Amino acid sequence: MSSPAALATVTATLQHLLSDVATSVTTQSPGTARSGTGEQINIFLYSTYHNTAFSNSPMPGETRNGEHAHPPLPLILKYLITAYGANDDDISGQQLMGQAMSILHDHPLLNPADIDGITPDSNLQHQVERVRITPDILSLDDMSKLWSSFQSAEYRLSTGYEVSVVLIESTRPSRTPLPVLRRGTNDRGPVVIAGPSPSLSSLRFLNQKPSAELGDTVTLLGTQLSSDDTIVRFQHPQLNNPIDIRPEVNNSNTEMTLQLPAPADDAALGSQWPAGFYTLSLVTQRPGAPAWSSNSVAMPLSPNIQTINPITAPAGNVVLTIECLPQITAEQRVALLFNDRTITPDAIVTPADPTALTTLTFTIRDAVARPAAPYVLRLRVDGVDSIPVDFSGTTPQFIASQQVTIT
Incomplete structure (x- = not known):
């Protein structure tokens, strides 16, 4: 050419x-x-x-x-x-x-x-x-x-x-693999297993929340989900290795439940489960056969605002210090949603201690006084927002600890 x-x-x-x-x-x-x-x-x-x-x-x-x-x-x-x-x-x-x-x-x-x-x-x-x-x-x-x-x-x-x-002619090199000399272990060829494979269609979160939080129960919806030889695999762009969790027992053919680990059970959990979107799939391993995976669905894991300081401030330029869990890595995109305003962080400090919280500093410029209507805060990490709403009651309510009053 x-x-x-x-x-x-x-x-x-x-x-x-x-x-x-x-x-x-x-x-x-x-x-x-x-x-x-x-x-x-x-x-x-x-x-x-x-x-x-x-x-x-x-x-x-x-x-x-x-x-x-x-x-x-x-x-x-x-x-x-x-x-x-x-x-x-x-x-x-x-x-x-x-x-x-x-x-x-x-x-x-x-x-x-x-x-x-x-x-x-x-x-x-x-x-x-x-x-x-x-x-x-x-x-x-x-x-x-x-x-x-x-x-x-x-x-x-x-x-x-x-x-x-x-x-x-393209300057990119072509790929020329070596000839196949053996097909699988002992040259036995592909392994064929009769029966349908698990398939995922969607996820359902606790109390109809928009995303999952650490410690929540997550329900997987799909077909052929009752197999006892299946584990749930989580993959995240910030993790080098996937996380495998065994689902709860007694699942039906169309629903499977699992319990996400809670920070109360592991103090270092915040450094192991970064917030953001996870790719969730099912891995089936049967005796005498290689493991295979189902299709994947996306699972958003929300950050959680632990503390806000101050919770009351005068009108004007307001500096807020927020502590959150899970920890935030240097590669993640972060923003604070102050009612309908999007604020970029002034500083993000994540200690080397895996049990510590991440500290973020934001400057809210020209904050308008609204003593009767506090501002609701949401922390957005890699496109997933923290949840400032309590869904456990009959009517959803904003959580008081996720609000700031400007006087």
Whole structure:
């Protein structure tokens, strides 16, 4: 296939084909191409397009079965051919245009002999697909728009041509795996297990909360969930290794429950379960068979605001210090939602102690006094908000410890 120099090779080849038509054959923008008063043909590459027919597979012969190679960059080149007669005479220009179009008509395909030696190292003459030259009909509107972009150049007799396809070889390395010598343990081939696999459809959180919190019971909904050989796997972008939890017993075919660990049971839990979105899946392990996984669903785990200081402040610029759990890592995105305002943190301090809380500092500028209506705070970590609402009662209520009063 061709190198990136193939574009210049095509232009230079067209210039060589038309070299006998006029005294001067240029390859410039029509706005600056005209030089002198003699006969002149100008070849201008004004646009390139992708040829989608070659975009999804490598060229024949590039790979063998089982190998993977990246497809080439397939380009269609759009040219504008302009004729300038001697002393800008229209009759002379029309004669030049007729000769140029006749030559291109007689060369619908660029042969390797036409391309070889025009420019070095393009390899265009060696590509599998032949390079074709076809007329490109430009409407009056398209031609007018094209010439209006040439910095007030005076229109001259012009026509369009399309050259395709130029295949520029990808520089990314191909993958050539070794042949398979053994299929599985003892060359026994794939393991086939009869029966349907577990499948997840959604999650249900405690008291219809929008997300889970540490210590909550989470209900998994789906099909074929009653297997005793299944564990629940949690994966998070901030964790190097997944977390596996065994679900509770006596699950039904469509529901499975599990208990998230609570901070009261493990003081270092805040450093092990970062807030944010987890990928949750089921892993089934049966005796004598390899483990396999179900589909995945997303589980949001909310941060929890432990303390707010101060909880009452005068109007104006207010500096709030918040402690939260789980701990926040340096890579996580954090914001404070102060009613309907989004505040970025001034500082985030997460101690090395895995049992400590993360301390965040925020500055609320121009806070307006509302003594009768406290501001509700939510901490957003990686797109998941803390829950400032108590859902356990008949009617949901805002939690007083998650509010700040501005006097």
